Amino acid sequence: MRPAEQGNRERFLDAALAVLFDRGVTGLTVRGVAEEAGASTISVYARFGGREGLLDALYERTFESLRQVLEDLPPASPDGVADLLHLALEYRLFARESPVRYALMFERPVPRFDPDPALRSTVLRTTFTLFIARVQRVCPPEADAREAAYQLWTAMHGLVGAELMLASRTPLPDWFIPPTEEANEGMYRRGVSAMMTGLGLRNP
Template identity: 85%
Template sequence: MRPADQGGRERYLDAALSVLLDRGVPGLTVRGVAEAAGASTLSVYARFGGRAGLLDALYERTFDSLRELLEGLPPSSRDGVADLLHLALEYRHFARESPTRYALMFERPVPGFDPDPGLRSAVLRTTFTLFIARVQRVCPPGADARSAAYRLWTAMHGLVGAELMMASRRPLPDWFIPPTEEANEQMYRDGVTAMMAGLGLRNP
């Protein structure tokens, strides 16, 4: 792809991400993205082939954002467990920063949209390789780091997913924890720490 074409594509993806963050999934139409980019709907079709192609490209962009966050974490220290907990807390912040973006990555908020299988495999592999590497450093000898990383991620995903779901509705007075940022962060921290301990993840 020529630099000019790549720049044009990025312009549309920036517009699509802006629409997603500002208007949510209902705004993710070819017309809505074209308007946000200050362009015609025909130009969106020319670059992405339609809404499905645009959504695939936006799906890839959202995972790029998560990968960039993981790549930007501080270098590994002697305390690999603390490093992994820091990663988990940054992951929670990423999800809370934009629940709509997070839903596009891990749920099915757009009816009928199923990302291309090859694309899904590529973005998950590229992004989660960084996560697995952090888990590998604290795995006990002989343990399967990929399996441990998956179990830890499902705990992280479940905790933050429940938090986002509850935050989107009126608070319940008799819920497990108070509807506050402090209580939710502590529950997440405790849950992740417990899962790490249960998996036997520890500093060598």
């Protein structure tokens, strides 16, 4: 792809992400993205083939954002367990930054949108390879690091998913977790730490 074409594609994807952040899934239309980019709907169709292609490209971009978060983590320290907990906390912040983006990645907020299987395989493998590498450092020799990473991720995903669901609704006055950042982060931190302990993840 020529630099100018790549630049135009990125401009549309930036616009699509802005629409997703500001207007949610309902605003994520070809027309909405074109208006945000200051372009015509025809130009969006020309580059992505329609809403389905645009959604596939945006799905890929969201995973690139998560991969960037993982790549930007501080270099590995002697305390691999602390490093892994830091990764988990950054993952939570990524989800909280845009629940709609997070939902596009891991749920089905757009009716009938099913990302291309080859694309899904690529982005998941590329992103979670970085996660598995962090788990590998603290994984017992007899354990499967990929399996441990998957189990830890499902715990992280479940904890942050429940937090996002509760945050999207009117707070319950008698709920045992106060609706504060401190309380929610503490619950998440304790849950992830317990899962890591249960999986036997420890420093060599």
